[in-house]
Amino acid sequence: MIGWIKSRFNDIRFRNKLLLSHLVIALIPILLLGLLSFIQSYRIQMKELRSEAEASLEQVASIMDYKINRYNTLSEFMVLNRDFSQIFTKDYDENYYQMYLDFRDIMEPMISNIKMMDDDIEGITFYTSGELLGIRNNILPIGELRSKAWYDGFRGRRWIVDGEKLYLVQELISNPKDSNFMVISIQHGSIFGDLDNLSEHVSVHMEDPDQHIIFQENRKRIGAVDLEKRERTDLSLSRSLASNGWTIYYNLLNTNAYANAMSIFQITLFVIILSLIITFLLIYIISTNFTRRILRLKTKVDKVERNNLDVIIQSSSRDEFGELTNGIGKMLRRINSLISQVYHAEIAKKESEYNRLISQINPHFLYNTLSFIRWRAEKKADIETSYMVSALARFYRTTLNQGRHMTTIEAEIQHIKAYLDLQLIMNDGLFDVDYDVDEAVQLEQVIHFVLQPIVENAIKHGFVEAAAKDYCIQITVQRVSEGIRLAVTDNGVGMTSEQITQLLTSKNGGCGVRNVNDRMKLYYGQDYGLVIRSEPGCGTEVSMVIPASSP
Template identity: 30%
Template structure:
């Protein structure tokens, strides 16, 4: 028998052997823990249930405290109202002013209060002065001076809560040195509305609330069925007790602002489930644990395959272009070595890509410098100066003007071979270019400049605006068939950016043309070249934006990051 079992075990795959060994090692502790949990579950459930009851009672107490505090604030807003203080102290020279305040101020105010808060049933001022009684709003204190609540209220300060044929709160008006009488405000509250949250929160428990005199001021339906006696409630101690012949648990909680006490009684049958329920719960837990263990064992048996799957996922991410990952394994086995070598290869690949990117930038800059130095600047300036001298000598001032402008155009454009120039020089360059074109076209179109001088503090790459202006004149203004052409050049600061705009009122272009204009290389130093230089210098987020309305206008915008001149 032993040899048969040994032979069967040897024929199993390693993954299956690992699965069985883990299962045997873990099954025994789970069974021991299951038996122990069965012995302890009833006690633990009782403790948790009582803690849950205490939390619910705390919630009930906080709910009542919140409602009481709201009404305390309401009644305090009344007693500290200057007009109400004036009414109850009868601080009037004649009854006309008193009647006016009663009708025009007191009655609307109290009506508004009752309408806004449906839980307020009545608000009455009881005064010891000779103020005439006014409906139920102002009454003489003589009517209630023999009531016990009135005597208690006169001996205490602040808001006082009482329960006599209903729930109400009383507060005295402040007395000043010249006052001989004590006046108070009486506000009756609908106790069903006040304790509505208690009914909702304690629908499964027996709850009663008693005041400081031991009178039950509230009990829910469950408590009423148990016919709780007020004296019996006060004598009860927290913990286990007998109520109506059934074992129950009692939890007490004081309401902070009123002196009331909350009594919550829960039958033991609701706290402690029967033994069958405990057994069922234990079996379910054991079954769930076994299921979880089986899943964990299966996961551990697949550990080696999972690491290969992870390496495959990383390779797929690299395949779709995510080359910035940092891959490294702390494992010393063959799969760990393969993972680390793949990570090293990825780092080297990124280095080669960065090197290629830098070489492309150098190549573009070299091509641009070759374009700049196709003409000898000194020879060009000397020639232009000679032409200007000849023109002035011949009094050909228009020729002198265009030669001077052309000289300024090349001086700001060449800029001693620097690629990064001040924004001021780039704007001067495009102004010179547009001036030359206007002279050549006999000022057949207009140009406006809206330049925020704050942009002069920053730098840009050169030769980015002149191709935009050339495109606007050539493909926009020159093709305009009606009206006079208008070219607008704008420069302003954005959010950490510098924004350039070239706009014309030409014939515009269709939307599909505007989308593909950057993909077409025109003759000379065109828009595509400018777009590539912007992206090479500042990144792919910076490029030329084109907005055009066919038959109306075209707007081209360049946004670059702010770089302060050094």
Template identity: 30%
Template sequence: MRNPLRTITGLFTNLHIRGKLLISYFILIFLPLALMTSFSYKNVSRDYEKQILHSADLSFDQAYTFLSYKVNTLIKASDVIYFNADVQTMLTRDKQAFGDDYVQQNIDRQKLESFLNSFQNAEDVYRASLYVPGWLMYAGQNFNFFDMDAFSQTGSYRALLASKDKVSWLPEHAITNNNSNLDPVPVISLLRKIRNSEQTTEIIGIIELNILKELIEDILRKANIANDGAVYLQNANGAIVSCSNMDNFRRINPDPALIQDAQTDGPAWRNAAIGGSDYVIKTRAVENTDWTMVTAIPMTDILTQSIRIRDLMLVLMLVCGLISYGLAYLIAGATVKRILLLKKKMRLVQEGVLNVEAQSASRDEIGELTDSFNHMVKRIRLLVEEQYQNGKEIKNLELKALQAQINPHFLYNTLEMINWKAIDNGVPDIAVISQSLAKFYKLSLNKGRDIVSIEDEINHIRAYVQIQNLRFDNKIKLDVQIDPALYGRDILKLILQPLVENAIIHGILEARDGKEGTIAITGYPEMGEIVLTVADDGVGMPSEQAERLLANGNAGEEVQGYGVRNVDHRIKLCYGQEYGLAYRSSPGNGTSVEIRIPDRFR
């Protein structure tokens, strides 16, 4: 087995110089920074823990004071209502004497309503209400007044009777908003029994004072100094009265037993393990309630500042490493960088991208190699362009050579002579054929020009179809639906004729026995392009065969596809690769050929 040290030495020896420098920088910079970060973290974390807990103490005590003030405000308001003489008088009225006296009951309602409204404000008492005997006409108002007889059937009423405390507290519930047509608002309610001042065993009503749950939550939120901590109120039954952040509370999921050992002035903080995480908690009972205020702060939040310093040291270590890497790269790898850049350009050329150029400002060997590469790529581009132009010229020359085989003047004079001979001898069909053929070749040759108007191309097709109809006994119906605005647009000549010929020979004539078929030619502009369609109702073909027509084709499709591929190739050479033909066909449903060319005026 080889010596591990020799293996490591061999690997280091074979590294590039840039790699060796990077390893040296890592040992000289990253290792000392890591040791310093660890040492700083341990020392700073202790100091910050003391500061954070002191700040949490202040926030807890301030929130507790605000909360006690709100509770006492509600209790004092209940005292005023409890000892009010009018309240005692109106709630102890005799049912037999006042049961039908709706005028007096209405007067009582207005006085009580005005009295209760005087306690309401947005900061302390959201609404003051009374539970009154059910026989009173306003007992079912359900805003400032509620039916005490109906309330006596509830568990909340039984809990109120069983309580020996001065007041009781209802858990969170929703009441109608003070403003009409608004959604109900969540509140926390104080309940207090009103006893007959002359017969204290008789309960004549119940006071309900509501405070917005949002106000209590706001006090608790201000007491929560930790991002992931929670400050909450828990009643004697273990239910949550209010919480600064319910999402955090659900994630922490503290055990209600945490407050069982709470004392009014208990220890400031104690450690607790909740759900596998470490927390510090503080609890304190709220006077005149069955609530306990609890703060739970994750140890991770307490150590946030020290963790930030640790992270800052890690960032500094990373920055130093990156700077070291950059210096090593610039000093030891400047030459490698230029070679890699040239290699990248060569790969682009290998993938077929010829529009590249490598920049070089030096005149050393790499600079000369870069210049040679640029010269080579430039020559390749010129050769490719020259080959493209040659191919384009060859196609045009082939077409011109085909046209040059026919002497136009001799052909026109011969066809004119045939026309007059046919008229002299009373053979009108021959005259029509000769006229159509003369028109066909006149438009085909077009004085040697490759570009014609769409109108001339359509006239050329009309002449061609007229000749074919004389041949095939008028079996071909031509339907031209082209936007008149397109007639003056430019188009390569002899584009439509091969497509129409295919539609007649391989579509219509193969589909019918003695029945006529229709060739529909449509055209319309579309977003800077002209779309022409040649469609027949002939025999059609499978979609796979239609797709192969524009490919190289095989022996069985060579005759049918040669003219089509020639048209597609000419369009792409003239207008660009994004233009050309597109076939759609299925057996028995005919064939449609779409032609797309750019929209150009003559």
């Protein structure tokens, strides 16, 4: 460990060594004292906040238990009233007058009294499968209760929170053939209102016995910065309600305790640092005089590191540092000389390789076409002969391309059109041709003679079934995110994966697909080349992507 520290220390600049030495000797005890004061203050603050939060949680839980027990008592008061419960189990046998008296003298007075006792009750609804359906608006079929998303077939009594709706569901006394429930709708704020008015240093939420969150503190009043701080909690408290099994969770936020402790730490640290500033300034001035020459040399070496090899590094001093500077300058000049030699040798090598590949283009097609034109001309004179001669002239002109390696996409398309015009005549219109070329990319540069070998391969090896009809070749040039995509698609016999591999690696020479693939990798780099997608009987697509000069 000591050896590692020594090694790291030796790598630091000389001026920083002086500053770091003073920093280590003077600031370590200062930081230890400040850290101790911060930790002690933080612990005291957190202890006070915990005590305050525990008292608040106990108070809130007691209030909520009281409110919930109060509604439970009201519910039991109604359910245990024999006259009230018998209304739902009594067999009226179409005695509607008796039913009317029971509603007038028993049910309606009791409901009115309950609502008068608590203004937070929004309504009382009954769900039954008995004879009372349709008698009152607040008496509904039991099926509507069972269709609620929160009803799971429970019996007895349960508190339900459905969004901003709060219900107390109580099963009524039933007979074997009837099921009856009473649902009391209660204002949401009457139970949860106090939880939204807690200290800004406490966040709270509640869960039911199934650990579903039924309440979360309303944070709309809190700014975005405060929300980020409220995510850092150092203490969590919980309290279960005895009345219905709900659990209140308090998350005590450490921001207040952290801020108070930090203020003490900052005051302590400020007084000590102020006394060290003058010392640091003096050390800085002295160290600068020692390290100015080192920094000057480092600046020049940094420029060399950023590939600026034209920097002149030399010194007129005769001490050890001057000798070191002049030695680096001689080494840099030697490196520049070697790089120049390697660069020119690599250019010559690539030029030679490119010329070798482009020279492999087989001129047999031109000779065969001339022979065919001569035979047609001798046999009969017609317009087709003139057309073929014109197409051949265009093809020959674009093929030579005045000896240049690069051409425009527009010229490459003209070249392939001339070639396909000749092939259509020579093959008696065996196939159709479809062009889909984006006009916006026609002036982009591409290496010469990349489409014709691919099209030739499609006609020669793809359209071989004599009985087949509707052969078609599609030429597509479109801009894509990676650059410009050129593709040749045919609906011929297709290829297997082995045939695709052989097509790209065959050593037979000629102006084949492999030649195009090799030239693209040589000019654009190894990341470029041909992509072939084909299946037997499903045609073939050969595509390539070249970089675009403009977005």
